[in-house]
Amino acid sequence: MSRRELSARHKGGRIDAEHVSIRLGSGADAFEAVQDVSFTIEPGEFVCILGPSGCGKSTLLGALAGHIKIAKGSLHVDSENVGGPHPDRGIVFQHHTLFPWKSARDNVAFGPKMRGIRKAERRRLASEMLELVGLSDFAHRYPKQLSGGMQQRVEIARVLVNRPRLLLMDEPFGALDALTRLMMQELLLAIWQRVPTTIVFVTHDIDEALFLADRIIVMSSRPGRILEVIEVPFARPRPTEIMASQEFGKLKAHCLSLLRSTLDGNALQRLSPLGITADARN
Amino acid sequence: MVRAPLCSQATEADSLAQSFESAYGRWIVRAISVAVCLLAWQAASRFRVDLGIITFANVPGPTDVLFAAIAFAKSPKVFAHIATSLTRVFAGYAIAVVVGIGLGLAIGKSRRAADLLSPPLELLRPIPAVAWIPLAVLMFPSSELSMIFITFIGAVFPILLNTVHGVENVDPRLIASARSLGGTRQAILWEVILPGAAPSIVTGLAVGMGTSWFCLITAEMISGQFGIGYFTWESYTLQNYADIVLGMVLIGMLGMGSSYLLRRIGAALTPWHTPEELRR
Numbered sequence A: 001m002s003r004r005e006l007s008a009r010h011k012g013g014r015i016d017a018e019h020v021s022i023r024l025g026s027g028a029d030a031f032e033a034v035q036d037v038s039f040t041i042e043p044g045e046f047v048c049i050l051g052p053s054g055c056g057k058s059t060l061l062g063a064l065a066g067h068i069k070i071a072k073g074s075l076h077v078d079s080e081n082v083g084g085p086h087p088d089r090g091i092v093f094q095h096h097t098l099f100p101w102k103s104a105r106d107n108v109a110f111g112p113k114m115r116g117i118r119k120a121e122r123r124r125l126a127s128e129m130l131e132l133v134g135l136s137d138f139a140h141r142y143p144k145q146l147s148g149g150m151q152q153r154v155e156i157a158r159v160l161v162n163r164p165r166l167l168l169m170d171e172p173f174g175a176l177d178a179l180t181r182l183m184m185q186e187l188l189l190a191i192w193q194r195v196p197t198t199i200v201f202v203t204h205d206i207d208e209a210l211f212l213a214d215r216i217i218v219m220s221s222r223p224g225r226i227l228e229v230i231e232v233p234f235a236r237p238r239p240t241e242i243m244a245s246q247e248f249g250k251l252k253a254h255c256l257s258l259l260r261s262t263l264d265g266n267a268l269q270r271l272s273p274l275g276i277t278a279d280a281r282n
Numbered sequence B: 001m002v003r004a005p006l007c008s009q010a011t012e013a014d015s016l017a018q019s020f021e022s023a024y025g026r027w028i029v030r031a032i033s034v035a036v037c038l039l040a041w042q043a044a045s046r047f048r049v050d051l052g053i054i055t056f057a058n059v060p061g062p063t064d065v066l067f068a069a070i071a072f073a074k075s076p077k078v079f080a081h082i083a084t085s086l087t088r089v090f091a092g093y094a095i096a097v098v099v100g101i102g103l104g105l106a107i108g109k110s111r112r113a114a115d116l117l118s119p120p121l122e123l124l125r126p127i128p129a130v131a132w133i134p135l136a137v138l139m140f141p142s143s144e145l146s147m148i149f150i151t152f153i154g155a156v157f158p159i160l161l162n163t164v165h166g167v168e169n170v171d172p173r174l175i176a177s178a179r180s181l182g183g184t185r186q187a188i189l190w191e192v193i194l195p196g197a198a199p200s201i202v203t204g205l206a207v208g209m210g211t212s213w214f215c216l217i218t219a220e221m222i223s224g225q226f227g228i229g230y231f232t233w234e235s236y237t238l239q240n241y242a243d244i245v246l247g248m249v250l251i252g253m254l255g256m257g258s259s260y261l262l263r264r265i266g267a268a269l270t271p272w273h274t275p276e277e278l279r280r
């Protein structure tokens, strides 16, 4: 499916970021975590943000969610300024933030409850969502009684029950073992087919980014800027076998060299400032 | 290779028997320990042991206390004393729960409320509740109210402090998530902050119950006309020495009973949270 077809299918979820800078800290400790970042993401697109640790990926995602104010530039979702958190822009973190005192189902039903939906109806919605992530049998468990992978699935269900325009994910599978991570990646793609939404997925795992994304935004080390935007050409649905393909290997090598160049520190940056100013807008 | 599982099974059975035996054995040791203490006490009071710095000459023995308990249970006073003490504790304690949790939520959640309320509370906090007794007697026209006030003072600070602590330690990520999911301030207070602080609040409630009893008994000894603390002190002045020990035992049992009740209620209110002590 081309990106244009995607936008025809989706009513919302377009992101426009123009010259976004984000400052963190206060007073003398204040610094620019994200610097002059511009990009556009089409409705229904799956975009990964790849970058070294500490480059400001989480910060950028926090700004998209509305938890962090931007210092410069503009951030729009479907032409609306991002003012604060909203159920239209759901966020999933590396470590689950499920309410420990609510069962899996009541956790998922939280969003509908906030919208004032009646109990029977929101339970139905929650059960439906839990079925989608394959956890119908665990609806009554407390988060503590679930495995890490299950907790993340409940977390995803809790966000998707609001039918968000944006699904923001901050290294959601980073704390899982390799096999579980792979299963979660496949599950996420399957869910995304059923519940179409724009996904912005932060990771520092190159394989993960290449397997999941339509496009990868590669960021530089702090302060975070866009190094390059990579189109991922693999057709969907994607079998895991593509990870063994030559094309995959080539793209992986390219990403790796990009990340390595940015990690090699400021000395290199001074020697060859080329490549750092790559225009990220499409 | 074939033998290995057999071997391990055998040792497993052994260790199982051993652990059963040791659990059984430990109970026997405990029972013997209690029996020895009671016997020593009985002997000390029977033979009026005088060690110079401490004397058992006037101390009633366990059997004396037992007879006193039987006599006390038959008299109509028993119900009145216990009921009076329980009413006082629960009245003062109930007010402390409402005030402590209410103020604690406000202080923990809003900086404005913290600036406004914390300074006077911090000034009052170091004063032990017992030190309030004379002033409380002056302040309240009825001694009943003054004693309820004392139990209130005893319970309110542990509840307040634990509530503030609990609210301040609610995971900010949970609050951020709740906001992202469409939670309003009001909803987040009920759905996230209160349950998030609940385990800490329950701790405060348990500690508060203990201090509440402590303060009540002291207050009753000083200014009561009824109640189990008064009964104990009165027994001393009337030289009913066996009743002194009976009073002490009753005070201990009532305190233990209330805190057990409280732990059960706390566990029922926070089913997702099982502290180690309850699991055993």
Ligand SMILES: Nc1ncnc2c1ncn2[C@@H]1O[C@H](COP(=O)(O)OP(=O)(O)OP(=O)(O)O)[C@@H](O)[C@H]1O
Pocket (backbone or CB within 6 Å): A024, A025, A033, A051, A052, A053, A054, A055, A056, A057, A058, A059, A060, A204, A222
């Ligand atoms: N609240 C804060 N105050 C000050 N500095 C912060 C704060 N949060 C993050 N930082 C710093 O800002 C930079 C960007 O942080 P951010 O969490 O966005 O990085 P990241 O790309 O998500 O890293 P990681 O891959 O390790 O998660 C880091 O250098 C971090 O140390």
Ligand SMILES: [Mg+2]
Pocket (backbone or CB within 6 Å): A057, A058, A059, A170
């Ligand atoms: Mg991060």
